[in-house]
Amino acid sequence: LTTTQTVSYHSFIINICRSIGPAVAGFIMAAYSAQMAFALQALCYLISILFCLPLKFKVNKQPKAETEMNIKIVVDYFKENNVGARIFITSLLIMATGFSYTTLLPVLTDKTFPDQVQIFGTAMTCCAIGGIIATIILPNILDKISMVKMYYMSSALFGISLLGTISSNTFLLFLSIFFIGLFSQWARTTNRIYFQHRVESEHRGKVLSVVMMDRGMIPLGAMLMSFSAELLGIIETFIAMGVSTIVIALLFGLLSRQRKDGGNVI
Template sequence: MRPFRLYLGGNFLAACGEWLDMVALNWAVLALTGSPVHLGIINACRLIPVFLLSVPAGILADRFDRRKLLIGIQTATILLTLLIGWLFYINSPFWLFAVAVCLRAIFQTMDPPIRNSMIPNLVPEHFLGRAIAMNTAALNLSRIIGPAIAGVLLATLDTQEVIWLGAGGLLIEWIALYVLRPVQKQVRSKNGMLKDDLQEAYSFIKNQRTVQSLLLLAVVPMVFGFPYTSMLPVFVDQLMNLGPGGFGALLSVSAVGAVLGSLWLSLRNEQARAGRLLILSVLGFGLSLLLFVLSTNFWLAAAMMFLVGLTGQTYRTMSRITMQKQVPDHLRGRIMSIALMDRGFIPLGAIVIGAVAGTAGALWAGVMMGAGCLLVTLAVLFTRRQIWQI
């Protein structure tokens, strides 16, 4: 288990470093330009490569040594992070920041499919579910610790210094990847042509109805549910009149629920009845969102937001565990790269739900989110009942 412990520790510190970088970058761009448009451009530069490069990264993960691929990706990411800090130091034009962020996003987008594909090579098969849950718990913990540290550091250090400290977390992960050695031999794809790799992945999905169901179910909460982080300021302001303090408190409560959900899954010895837990967690997620927007006081809203974090993270973790167990190792990179593209639907959902809030009001937007999760999940379950038996 030493290789997984090295991986887990390095991944946690790298995630904290990425939060330092993201908070410092967003804050500095807004402070320097005073323009929400420029802030949107920077974040678009981070998100656009998700749909373009996720599958190619999965193909690489199946063809080549995953550990060596991650070392190469981390090397490029560290160098580009240092460059972004240097650009702040010399007060470069905004377009140079955008180019550097976009270049770095290319490598950051390729990282998750390869990283998720490598976890089964680091642990015995019976420990896979717990390993995925532990890794998710570490990432959720970084969501709480990273921004908090970034806020303190930005009050005392320059932007480039905070970004460079974030690169330090990536460097520690690079060292961990260099030292660790997988315990399970990777089974590599033997296809000679790119089209053969794509055809093999497509044929597998076409013939595996359970995998189809998991991919379909993954889209539902991403479109209807997970945009809640983008919509939360609207709900807090228009429905609850809580102000920025209430917004921060509710976001923190959600993060605590997410951490506890992934920790609970990491302590389960068995992942039996995974399909039932997957469906129930999505339904619980939708119901919690619905009750949240209907809450009449802060404490009820906080309790519902805790459940939103708990059930939402339980779903996402179980979705990853269940998918990993359905896929052979030589296809793992390609299938996981497709599955991980689900995060690209969150901005799409935010646009749709934001439009509803702008025309019909925040309450109806929130009702659409919760009810959409519930109804569409039940529709998927009704048409693909085998997912309940996984």
């Protein structure tokens, strides 16, 4: 498998689990109890660990002096690769503004569709379906569109989809959530694929360990957006999330078009 296919298939598996797992947990809680659901979840983690034990990886031991230079290697990479640095900064910001939607979506659906709990469950299923489709077709799309262009375009479309969630029409809501799953998965997967391709194999783990820290911005964004929802209202907060995501994606996308790295193939 190519790196693009591998990353896409990994995301595909995650989205399949996102759509099946909550449903299975719901049946277990309905038939037994929440404690049973958590116990079975812990058992699944244990089984996963057991499956990982036979795996073997070649480990190249680094001298102590070289290990201490790891941070410098990451800093130097971003200094030399302006495109990668802008993608990383964009990802940090968008994770805080846009990707915190999962935390606030129950509040939004309760506001727009009061006493209709099934709306949220159906919406999350639509989101997972969008993510699954995204990972299936992304490798073919990246053969025709550059990774950088794809990342910024999908990020902007993700922001536009966030604006559609404020609709009081169930069909439009589900359609918007579907596109949120599709475009957010495109953006996130393209981000990972870009760094997998653009970083030398000996430094790839060091750089990716920093790049994947962007997920840590989601809890921070959720906290900030929750304060915003209390002060402004949940609908106004989703509008702000969508607009800010669009602005960030377009702004950094334009910067990438105007300033091309010398010797970097985008």
